[in-house]
Amino acid sequence: MKILLLLVIISFTSHLYGQQMIKGKVYDETGDPVTKVTLRDSQKKMLGASDSQGNFNIVVTQLPLWIYCSKIGYLTDSIYLNNAIGIEIVLKQSNTQLQEAVVYSNGFQKLPKERATGSFENLGNDLLKRRISSTIIGQLDGLATGLQFDNRTKSAQLNIRGLNSFSGGNVKPLIVLDNFPFEGTLDQINPNDVEDVTLLKDAAATSIWGARAGNGVIVITTKKATNKFKIDFSSNWTFQPPDDLYYEPIVNSTDFIDLEMMLFDKGHFDNQFSNPLALRKIVLSPVVDLLQKLRLGEIQQDEADRKIRSWRSYDYRKDKEKFYRVAALQQDYIRINSGNTRSDHSVSIGWDRNLSQHIKSLSDRISIRQTNLFDVTDNLQLQANFSYTSTIDRAPAGTDNFFYYPYTRLFDDVGNSITVPYLLNQNYVSELGAKNGIDWTLNPMEDLNKSLTKNKMDHFAANMIARYSIFKGITGQLIYGAETQKSRNTSLYEESSFFSRNLINQFTQQTNDGKLKYILPKGAIQDRSFSTLMSHRIRAQLDFAKNWANSHELNILIGTELSHRKVDGNSYRNYGVDADVLTVQKVDYVNPYPTFDNLYGNNYIPFYGSNSQNVQRFLSLFANAAYTFNGKYTISGSMRKDGSNVFGAITNEKWNPLWSTGVAWALAEENFLKDISWISSLKIRATYGTSGNIGGGANRDPIMIYNAATAQYTNYQYGLINTPPNPYLKWEEVQTFNSALEFSMLKNRISGSVEWYSKRSVDLIAPDQIDPTTGFGNAYRNIGVINGRGWDAKLSIASNPNSSLKWNTTFGFSYSKSVVKDYNGAINTTMNYAESGPQILNPILDKELYPVFAYRFEGLDPQNGDPQGSYKGEVSKDYQKLLNDSLQNLHYYGSALPSHYGFLRGMLGWKKLQFTFSINYKFGHYFRKRTVGYAGMFNGTAGHGDFYQRWQNPGDEKWTNIPSMIYPANTSRDNFYKYAEPNVLKGDVIRLQDLRLSYSFAKIPIQVNASVNNVGILWKANKKGLDPDYFSTPPSRIYSFGINVNF
């Protein structure tokens, strides 16, 4: 089909200085007005654009002429105008279906999907807003292929297509907000302000970001002003019950008490009572304390029995419940957009209030964003955006990390909070209270109210973009961005808080007349820290676009960027603070004072304070070009060179540019496929290139660091040398090959892509073991190599757009495996890998990162329930030898990160009702469950519930692997079992991530929705009831309700 053109006479003509004004209106096929349609003459000179009602006014100097109307997503239309009468134009959408033209943003330019050779993935607004979250990162989990979320610590660690480095700080993707790497805290961005997110996965996509893009890039684009007058309002309520305190099975009180009594009888605690001076600092569990008193005759047998009987039924978790509540989050957001022919504006305000699960923790965020777009002249466009975010977090700074035994009580029978033994021996503490009037007790519940940490953060960002069409096809762009973030952190410990009392008491002296003298003044203690981030970025960029004879298309971008980022920080502490009038008292940091009752010898009043400044500067040159022939064949290339003050002069000198190159072939445009009507598009593409990862800087001379505070005894300034000089260090490099097939068929009802990539990360910085006689155990060198490869595949199927029952579903599959191919850095002990393997990166040659190892397990000894291992091929119980066996003899399972992961998400819509769901899966990884350790249990920490499945009688070894309890405990025996095969489990899991139901009213512009997140596990490989996605208790379900109003 071709152009539909209608000329209707509805207006009048006007003559102005020999020029003629022509009015008109643009509609789409359904009759709705189309905004922002640009109108140009045959010289491509801009004549004007349609406004929010689709109306336009253009001034022409001569008639007749051809005018060209264009807008992304519509077919360009040309109209022959031969008189100055008003016109009406109908534009046709470029693709048959609602398919909007997909445009990738890499932070430098917008790239139409058709021309892209690299691996991009666009996550649109519809997808992002499915899950209600206060952070944008929270919305990305399980949305894209190749983007992995490691949630095990409950704070998400992201990686794109696997891990490319040996240090945790170096595996994170670069995050770009609008045009620049985001320097602030991501929590500062209100997800409602985000228009879309683009993932850059391969070298061609990321190379434009050079030395910072080795781990992939996440480009977040915020909503920009548009021409329409529009108001969006949304309000969401989210609720999350407290996490399950009973998730981890424990030894219950009555059994724990029996155990303590048994140990007491065996003399296990006698050592603690031997030295009365040392005993002052030993916290006893109430049972042990009671038994000792009974032994000394200080209490009667029946009283002891009565007390112990009452403790048997307690469970401290019941008391702990009172520290938690249902978390609630309320989000309100409004955005107003308006514009006229020459300028567009939008302003948005968001307010989030969050009550955390912990009863005294809450946070608030206010975000304001304003965007403006001005068409100053036909050639010059200006854009100015401002944003301001303010967050306040409050949390108690109280002491709640005290010694737990399963019958710990935090509240008495009538519900009043009570004290727990902490830090000093409880009898000593009560004696001090009675005799000297010194209060050294800890009441955890009360202590929550006596201290408060307030973290206030203000983030302000502004950027200005000037875009000027220099010649036809050449656009110059100048971008300036400024960002500042100030954070103020204040912790106030009231005089009666444990923190303050503990310090004041330590420095209390008893004078001869029995009075107390306070070396550390009474009053509250206040810790404050401040940090200010300031950054400036300037980018100059030239875009060149040219099309010859409709068959040659050339696009070139070159530019340079300068960035400067400075972080200042300082902190200090005040003693003797009067919280009402904020006066402080002076203290003597310089001289040592005897501590109370000589508990800690002579001591100095703790000094807390620092001053720091950090400057990061980058200077970069970049260029990128693409050439398309006949709309079918595209080749592309890019390069970037970075210099930075972080690397030092030597690295800057020898650094070669990072580059990439790619090809794409649009097969569907070829004659032999053009006639196959069910193929909508078919494209293959391949790229190869390099990108970098910032490592440490090289230095010829030793680098000395001045310590922020002066030395303890002398008050002299002092310096440290933490790393040996290293003139050869440079940054890490990631080489990526990517190939892909993209298709869509049946009028885009089925679409998808398959990508295969192979990566080689070289020059990875790792600690290389060196002669410790130098004074250093290792030096950082570019010695590591990781080889990675994998697949990303996606398939979407949609219903017929004309049916009233609409549905679509998308499957995403990712496979990624990275193996360390070169590493000769520090080797830890076998025990170290067995213990920490799953938790930290732990590079080992020929293994994946986060390697999971376990000691080979040969069952329990049928005689006594001892765990048995295998040493030199023989069954062994020499735990020392087993623990230190060569790592090769351990069972290597694989990585603790899933190699296969992906999602299935679906939508079902009927009329105005829409239902969506998403399911995530993770396969091919391992995790280690916790188990009982008798040595730890004997020292008073609550034991693991595996205790109940332990071997007790001969024959038990047939059904259990859990070793018998022995006294005295043997730490090596405990450790051997803890890190042995029976405790490594398969991590495979399928999880119903979220469900959402929404309804849009027909008559009023209102949409309501309800959703559940973290719905639950559908299937998991382990049979122990454990959630493999989390090291500790998994987060509970989240329920959300929302309302959106748009008009």
Place this chain on the structure above:
Amino acid sequence: MKLLRNMISARLLYCMCLFTLMSCNKFLDEKSESSFVTPNSLKDLQALLDNNYTINTNLAPGLLEMNTDDFYVTTAVFNGLTEFEKSLYIWDDEPQFLPANNNVYWKNPFLAIFYANTVLDRLRKMEKIEDANYNYIKGSALFFRAYTYYQMAQVYCSDFRKDNPEHNNISLGMPLRLTPNFEEKSIRSTLDETYRQILNDLEEALNLLPVRVDFSTRPSRTAALAMLARVNLLMQNYDKALEYAEKTLAVHNELMDYKSRNPNSTTPFEIMNPETIFLAYNTDLTILNAKRANVDSTLFGLYDDGDLRKTIFFNKKTDGTIGFKGNYAGFYNSSFFCGLAVDEIFLIKSECLARKGELNMAKATLEVLLNKRFAKEYVFPSALKSQDEVLTYILQERRKELIFRGIRVSDLKRLNRDQKFQKTLVRKIVRDGVEKSYTLPPNNLRYQILIPQDVVQITGMLQNPR
């Protein structure tokens, strides 16, 4: 044509960018971290040497106490020790150093040596300034290096034998690293070379250091003198040791009167107390913590009832065993003082005088010291007349005064050469219900602790013989 123009302008811009890049090297020279510097000024070098966390606590490996007869642990405590400490305690042939042990007992003292070498190296590269600070810094670095090598030699090397140069020339010394250069290979010197280096450094430092310093964390001329007295005593250069001891006492002879010390305190002495000439303390070895280590009961029995040290140095645990608390570093933990103090110099002087045959002077010197240790006036036992008796008595007093000061092990090695003073150390542990005895005979090779296995593996340096 237009295209050409565009291309030219594009190229121009690129050239401009390149130019900016070059001229902007200055822009990239900005220091990334304000507290980072290349140590180039005297102030920087002084700051490095004032890092008493790295230097004064790392000079001495905590292993110094392991081969002494001053303490023991019960079987229950023994069972709770790490394997490394267990095997040290029972004088295993090959205690296995784990990475953490390597760091504490080998790498960290060498880090102090690296600091000293870095300072000396940077000073050499500096224009020679006739500046008191220049000399002071140089003297300090030399002192620190000598002190560290001395302490390490006590742990890892055989004893110096004045009467047996052949032994000194074939026994393995420490690998002497004298520059901060990383490429240099670590090779063990001979025992003789090690001690010669220590003496050279100390003698050079002597002429560079000021007599007094504000804080005893910094070396002074007095410290160098005291150290020379100690090293010469150990090398059996008794005349020289006497000379240096006298020179030391001429500038610093202040003793604390224990009558004014609090016997109930777990820390009766404060850090940098008046007797301290140079402050250094051991790195931790958990076995030595007063909760675990009991003082040898025979040793405890040697203290008279009138001896204030009996209550100031020790406390009785409820089970009747004795714990040590008289730490000159002012702590009550397992980090013990191992620096230089005035009392040691009195004892060196007294011993050297006795060995010289000047018995009255020797007695008088000891009386000055012990007068400050007893509740009532102390008089040297008149019954002791012969040189042997006096010397034996003085050596016993030396042991009693300098307990847990990192000195006993060197004395044991030195005195084991003399038939009269030889002693076999015995430790007992109940294993599997049976009491087992472990012994360390005089002059046994196990007095030299093994070089950490990893160090031997990486450098190929020679291991101590077994």
